């Protein structure tokens with residue numbers, strides 16, 4: 001890493017690959033020979049058209065999106081989609097099933113309740129403080145639901161699905177904000193995949209959505225804001241109004257980078273290696289605990305604690321001197337959280353483990 005930069009373990013916005021940041025810098029004064037930066041450019045210009053189309057094509061290529069899906073860029077981040085999804089596709093029976101496996105899936109269910117006849121909780125691990133992902137057998141799915149909603153990776157609680165829920169003919173909708181492009185996924189198993197881009201792809205404010213074409217034919221609620229009507233946005237190539245031009249540009253650069261790096265198979269191998277280093281270390285000693293069910297462990301957000309609030313505080317306070325930041329756990333969980341997205345180098349994880357060992361040795 002470049003001198004002066006630190007290992008930033010933030011859950012989001014989070015680290016971006018350094019070569020991408022350098023490319024942004026290099027193109028800042030003159031992007032694509034336009035004589036202007038991407039920040040100053042009309043979204044209707046030829047250069048920008050090339051950028052957004054390349055971003056869409058890259059997402060399709062990198063994620064292996066089948067032909068009967070569309071890639072959209074929408075305003076409002078992931079939380080915007082908590083409202084936009086029920087408004088657009090919750091219009092058959094007006095009933096949807098939500099699996100609540102953490103904070104964001106709970107927030108999605110609460111938002112959906114405003115618009116649907118019923119946003120059912122079809123499964124939850126809340127009674128165990130979200131330390132595991134509900135199993136297929138624990139799900140109480142309704143045959144008449146318009147869709148089933150899950151949160152793929154629980155950013156705050158540090159868990160992730162290890163199976164794809166079987167939902168029959170009911171489309172599966174997944175919030176993949178904190179795991180998007182960290183490993184390959186079988187897109188064909190989902191009706192919608194959406195993500196706030198600020199964890200693994202770009203700066204904040206934008207939602208990436210991958211939607212099966214038949215779902216665009218469902219009639220949206222009359223109250224749906226025009227800018228969140230999925231069908232209209234698909235027809236307008238996500239440019240009904242001015243899109244979030246800069247985040248979309250960064251999605252293009254990050255996906256260019258992912259292609260160069262060997263795509264999602266390569267990212268998965270790297271991410272598995274980083275996560276294994278950290279979890280193996282957590283498992284091999286008694287000083288730190290990872291309170292999460294082993295088979296449901298997140299590869300992106302690693303939650304751990306010492307067992308003493310005082311020691312946790314001291315651990316977090318010591319991070320700056322080591323060249324780390326954002327290791328404090330979310331207030332709902334306490335302890336520590338290391339978010340190790342695609343852009344976190346293995347060296348950052350190794351340096352963290354060294355610090356954990358040193359801290360444990362001096363506080364046993």
Ligand SMILES: *Cc1c(COP(=O)(O)O)cnc(C)c1O
Nearest residue numbers: 077078079080104155177178196
């Ligand atoms: C960060 C996050 C969100 C919230 O994203 P916003 O873009 O801030 O609305 C939602 N879901 C998950 C899984 C997240 O990690």
